[in-house]
Amino acid sequence: MNLRQLAAQLGLSQTTVSRALNGYPEVSEATRRRVNEAALATGYTPNPRARGLATGRAMAIGHVIPISTSHEMMNPVFGDFIAGASETYLAAGYDMTLTLSGDADEADNYRRLKAKGNVDGIIVHGPRISDGRIPFLTGLGMPFVVHGRASQTRQPYSWIDMDNTGAFCRAASFLLDLGHRRIALLNGLETMDFAHRRELGYLKALAARGVAPDPALIRGEEMTEPYGYRAARDMLALETPPTAFLVSSLISAIGVRRAIHDAGLRMGHDVSVLSHDDDFSYLSNGRDLPLFTATRSPVREAGRLAAEMLLRRIADPGLPPETRVLEAQLIIGDSTGPAPSRPRQVPA
Amino acid sequence: MNLRQLAAQLGLSQTTVSRALNGYPEVSEATRRRVNEAALATGYTPNPRARGLATGRAMAIGHVIPISTSHEMMNPVFGDFIAGASETYLAAGYDMTLTLSGDADEADNYRRLKAKGNVDGIIVHGPRISDGRIPFLTGLGMPFVVHGRASQTRQPYSWIDMDNTGAFCRAASFLLDLGHRRIALLNGLETMDFAHRRELGYLKALAARGVAPDPALIRGEEMTEPYGYRAARDMLALETPPTAFLVSSLISAIGVRRAIHDAGLRMGHDVSVLSHDDDFSYLSNGRDLPLFTATRSPVREAGRLAAEMLLRRIADPGLPPETRVLEAQLIIGDSTGPAPSRPRQVPA
DNA sequence: CGACGGTTCCAAAGCGCTTCGGATTTTGCA
DNA sequence: TGCAAAATCCGAAGCGCTTTGGAACCGTCG
Missing domain, CATH: 3.40.50.2300 (Response regulator)
Structure with missing residues (x-):
């Protein structure tokens, strides 16, 4: 079922049906209701590719996860970070696409992401002290939010990080x-x-x-x-x-x-x-x-907040960079105690 | 830079440029080379949405990760499984999209995935003994591969599982x-x-x-x-x-x-x-x-293999269900030893 | 009664790509 | 040299949607 068929079935034009579905004001409440009901009944879902082609928006966010080539290691915090972010995306109707990238081809990965136009924004994971991705992405003009910071980067950018x-x-x-x-x-x-x-x-x-x-x-x-x-x-x-x-x-x-x-x-x-x-x-x-x-x-909360921040920037690309520091709680468990009064001697 | 501009620049038709780029035989080697060079020089990348609209393929795989609502837990094996799968996707030019789903809205999630047409196939994670997703997906007619099995499911389906x-x-x-x-x-x-x-x-x-x-x-x-x-x-x-x-x-x-x-x-x-x-x-x-x-x-290897299996099924949907059992190695460490000769008595 | 501002709807032009059907040129061979 | 076949290339339609620029219709007011 596509727009044309739905419109034909309703005896309306594609224009009107599209507008009714997307909440534009130029359509009477009566027809809007009629359209919505028909859409629901037929199970019509707009094709996101066609929509994306027409609007230029992809309705998807890209997460680029660095894999340290030395250890082939997938940092476990990503799992929970992404779980948090996906809650935000779900509510906003965004999809999430994952790209794993070795250290080598990083810039290339981001360039491809931009060129393909499959995502509207990017979350940058695992920033290093001096991280070339940040100026690079700024230059690309693709909205992005960094989970963490890059201490040596002077130019402003959006990030969320714990203290x-x-x-x-x-x-x-x-x-x-x-x-x-x-x-x-x-x-x-x-x-x-x-x-x-x-x-x-x-x-x-x-x-x-x-x-x-x-x-x-x-x-x-x-x-x-x-x-x-x-x-x-x-x-x-x-x-x-x-x-x-x-x-x-x-x-x-x-x-x-x-x-x-x-x-x-x-x-x-x-x-x-x-x-x-x-x-x-x-x-x-x-x-x-x-x-x-x-x-x-x-870290899950951080994921949620980072996603929200990114969606804000996508909605309004003119926004000045936004930053957010999360405080960590100090929780007391059983693993700490007073220093032993007499220093332990290591047996020879 | 889009196809039309590239074609204009080369003095060729869009048709020819498209065919040259996609390796069709109706174009001479000379022009193909010329086209490829120009594409490289201008950094042209075909718009995947437009391509998908024309071909009907999305060039993306969906992973639906169940989140047990009780524990809000993201199973850590997914991280490594996905890392393995993404290697396969990368090589084949596929993207990976993630959907986290609670226990409740699962069927809905899959239906949406199908209706939106954003993915060409699905990897099903964390099957239960009796898992309704399998008949459901079979009915949907969307290629899928299960990581694991569902013991009570009688109808055939594709899976990869360890023994x-x-x-x-x-x-x-x-x-x-x-x-x-x-x-x-x-x-x-x-x-x-x-x-x-x-x-x-x-x-x-x-x-x-x-x-x-x-x-x-x-x-x-x-x-x-x-x-x-x-x-x-x-x-x-x-x-x-x-x-x-x-x-x-x-x-x-x-x-x-x-x-x-x-x-x-x-x-x-x-x-x-x-x-x-x-x-x-x-x-x-x-x-x-x-x-x-x-x-x-x-589990990383399992991810790689599952992805390969799924891509095969997408390439040829008529394929009969394929299954694969991975054997586990028994590796000996320090944590096992002979049973204590005299059963330990628990102090009263 | 006619003009006018709203309201409601529509036709058609894209978005960037693939691909069918044909046209044109080149090649092979008698 | 002539002609069919192969090799190349092109025009245009179509994928499903959004959106611009109007058109038709309504009630209203001078």
């Missing part, structure tokens, strides 16, 4: 308050902007207490469980091991916990662990009694 | 060989087909040894970490606790490990754990020395 620096500053301060002085930072890949900002927060908190950072206690890698395990295992074997770990991801924190157990220590007692918690669904840190003390910022 | 029954039968047999007799099964949601099949395999292995299953040792829930923890904790507190756990997901297995540690026991020594491992990237079970003994079947 990574603030969260990790608070987290580190919390550990310092508990008496910890040797606090390890197990961060994400150092090229990623969020990791950079978290390190800044960590360093800031240390500096405020006059604690000198120890490079041996700072690492940045793809946030897997084995990474957390290995890093913690190695650090716990140092001559003066850390008494606390600040970790960028629950998954790595689980690895840290394993290393702590393997070393015959108790988490939250001998060694404290404070993790960031993106609050994704299947790896819940627990609602009532969280396992890990954590800085929590729901 | 859940076989894998869990082997896994249980492996534990039985080690002397375990009280083997717990921590499964996924019992309505899910994969969980059903895994239980069948488990029961089959027990039956083959004449071991009666104990309902107190069988559970099925959404596979989160806390679920694994609680279930294992409760079972370890039974009068005659299990000596081994068969777990449907690494994430839950991590919870089991936590419960074992909390109980003051050692995994792989006092209690064995054997998990299924979908081999997704960020939760690697370790390549060389796997942490958990596990049945491994890479």
Whole structure:
């Protein structure tokens, strides 16, 4: 069933039927009702390709997900971010298309996306400290919103990000308050902007207490469980091991916990662990009694908000760049406790 | 830049340019080369909407991801499955569109997908034992491939699935060989087909040894970490606790490990754990020395194969349903060992 | 009674592409 | 050299929709 058939069936012109369906004022309420009923009865749905061809709008948003070629890793936060965004799209009648892209062909991917015209806007994931995609997309003239920031980018652009620096500053301060002085930072890949900002927060908190950072206690890698395990295992074997770990991801924190157990220590007692918690669904840190003390910022909510922001920009491309900072909650779990009064001695 | 402009610039008709670009034989090699060069130079990309309107094909695949409304949970295997599928799509020039759908509006979602005509085929995720989507989609006449099976569906359809029954039968047999007799099964949601099949395999292995299953040792829930923890904790507190756990997901297995540690026991020594491992990237079970003994079947590979199967069906809709079973590897890690000779006594 | 401003509807021109049916040119062969 | 067949190319229709520019009709007012 298409417009022409529906119009013929109703004895109306395509114009009128189209206008009735799209809520234009030039059609009487009576006919509009008649048209709507007929559309419902026949199950008519306008062909989005034809509509897109005529209007120039695609009614779809593109998400470009970077895949680090080194690890072929699909960051689990994307899943929940996208789940959030899709709620917004659904309500607004937008579709969502996914493009996975390696590091190499990124610019090309965006150019193709624009040239094909299959999407009206783009959400940029996983920005790095210096990220060429932002000036590139600005130049392309395609509406976009960045999930995160790119610290070295001067020109304005739209983004939504959690307060990574603030969260990790608070987290580190919390550990310092508990008496910890040797606090390890197990961060994400150092090229990623969020990791950079978290390190800044960590360093800031240390500096405020006059604690000198120890490079041996700072690492940045793809946030897997084995990474957390290995890093913690190695650090716990140092001559003066850390008494606390600040970790960028629950998954790595689980690895840290394993290393702590393997070393015959108790988490939250001998060694404290404070993790960031993106609050994704299947790896819940627990609602009532969280396992890990954590800085929590729901990534799903971020997805929802990013999508809303993007739709606003598409509706009105003249809008000045919009930005939004989400605060992280500090939630207290069982994984932290006061620093052991007497530094643990590593057996020789 | 569009076809007409490109044709004008070349002094050719749109017809010829279109044919040259799409590899039709009615155009000389010389002009084809000339056209291709001009297209490259001007950066011309055909408008997919216009093309789709003319051809009737959308050059896009729809993935409908079920979100269990109860847990608002996005199963992490989708991430890696989709990553695999997208490799296939990329190579074939297909786009991927995602639709998240609650349990309620599923049929509607598929109908809309068909009516809008935005996709040429669908991948169905997370089939239940009895899944109405399969007859529904068959009736719609839209090519589709199911990732998994629906055991109660009689009519033929295309699917790709791992050998859940076989894998869990082997896994249980492996534990039985080690002397375990009280083997717990921590499964996924019992309505899910994969969980059903895994239980069948488990029961089959027990039956083959004449071991009666104990309902107190069988559970099925959404596979989160806390679920694994609680279930294992409760079972370890039974009068005659299990000596081994068969777990449907690494994430839950991590919870089991936590419960074992909390109980003051050692995994792989006092209690064995054997998990299924979908081999997704960020939760690697370790390549060389796997942490958990596990049945491994890479979900990413499944995504790739499912996508290929679907594209075949789209190319030739007359094809009879195709099915494919993936075998799981049994990989040996540190989490299993012989059953303790003297059954552990739970302190009163 | 005729002109006039609203209201309601329509015809037709695109949007950018594919493809059918034909026209024109080139080639092969007697 | 002549002519059918093959090789190239083109015009135009059509995919299903939106939207511009009018046309027809209504009631109303001077």
